[in-house]
Amino acid sequence: EPEVTQTPSHQVTQMGQEVILRCVPISNHLYFYWYRQILGQKVEFLVSFYNNEISEKSEIFDDQFSVERPDGSNFTLKIRSTKLEDSAMYFCASSGGSPLHFGNGTRLTVT
Amino acid sequence: DQQVKQNSPSLSVQEGRISILNCDYTNSMFDYFLWYKKYPAEGPTFLISISSIKDKNEDGRFTVFLNKSAKHLSLHIVPSQPGDSAVYFCAASADTGRRALTFGSGTRLQVQP
Numbered sequence: 001e002p003e004v005t006q007t008p009s010h011q012v013t014q015m016g017q018e019v020i021l022r023c024v025p026i027s028n029h030l031y032f033y034w035y036r037q038i039l040g041q042k043v044e045f046l047v048s049f050y051n052n053e054i055s056e057k058s059e060i061f062d063d064q065f066s067v068e069r070p071d072g073s074n075f076t077l078k079i080r081s082t083k084l085e086d087s088a089m090y091f092c093a094s095s096g097g098s099p100l101h102f103g104n105g106t107r108l109t110v111t
Numbered sequence: 112d113q114q115v116k117q118n119s120p121s122l123s124v125q126e127g128r129i130s131i132l133n134c135d136y137t138n139s140m141f142d143y144f145l146w147y148k149k150y151p152a153e154g155p156t157f158l159i160s161i162s163s164i165k166d167k168n169e170d171g172r173f174t175v176f177l178n179k180s181a182k183h184l185s186l187h188i189v190p191s192q193p194g195d196s197a198v199y200f201c202a203a204s205a206d207t208g209r210r211a212l213t214f215g216s217g218t219r220l221q222v223q224p
Contacts, residue, residue, distance in 0.1 A: 004154070033211070043155065043200065045211035056211055091154050098204075099145055100212065102154030 002026040004103035006092050012109045013082055021077045021106045025094030032075045033093040033100060034067065036060070043091065049075065082110045114138045115203050117215035125223050130188040132218050134201030137182060141203040145212070146175060146186045149198045158199075159186070162207070191222045 005024040013019050025032050034046040047057045049067055064080045075094075079086055087110045093100040116135045124130045132146075142163040147155035161168040161175045161184070168175050174187045188195055201215040 035212075042216050043202075043214040045213070048211060058211065093154075098143065098209075099157040099160055101157065102147075104152065104154045 002101075004092055004094050004101050006090075006103035006106050008106060009104070010107045010109070012111065015084055015110055016081050019079050019082055019108065021079075021090050021092075021108070023075045023077075023092030023094075023103060024073055025075055025092065026096070026101055027073070029094035029096045029101075031055075031095040031097075031100075032067075032069070033095070034077045035091045035093060035102075036088040037091065037105075038085075038088040046077070079108075082108075084110050086110050114141075115201055115213050115215040117201055117218050119218050120216070121219040121221070123221045123223060124191050126193055127190045130186075130191045130195065130220055130222065132186040132188075132199050132201075132220065134184045134186075134215055135182055136184075136203050138203070138205070138213070139182075140205040141213075143204045143207055144175070144177060144184050145202045145204075146173075147200045147202060147214075148195075149200060149217070155200055188220075191220075193222045193224050196220055196222050 007022045032049040037043045045058050047061045048055045066078045068076050089105040091102050091105045093102045145160040146158040149155045159170050159173045159175050161177050177184045198217045198219050200217045202212040204210050204212050
């Protein structure tokens, strides 16, 4: 069965550094998403992306975040200047309509 | 912001019995509801969904019930199996599922052999 693939599985970075989280969505899907889960908290929506533009974003998705689909297969989340509170599991998801299919996540640890 | 609530953080049932997981929502704009299962170190895995035009949807051992007037949905697993032990998340969306998912906090189900 097709899967959403995320790399790396774990990323450790220092506060203030930039990180790029990478995702390969399911190949025929057109809708792409990023969600995150801070330890012990709910899974929270960050952003959705369709037709090469952001279709919806949450309050969490401020100017330090950006998304890109640099080619036909990858979907990336960039955090420009990481803060301690950005430490979380980041999940990429894709959809051909509904439901969303999630990757296994990237654990981001900001020290 | 508690638009989707799962009030039971954990549930333990015996193998072969029914598991019932509950979820409440407050946003009247939600019209599409989903259940996801999550194992440690994995992403959420889609289980079953229901549109607000229905009150029941069944897929094998899994049935979701929706009570719109009470803004309540439940997931029934019959019979429960040890492999069902996981965290179950309720999620809701507006605009027939085109809007972002809002997740509940999850219920950890443990099925005892």
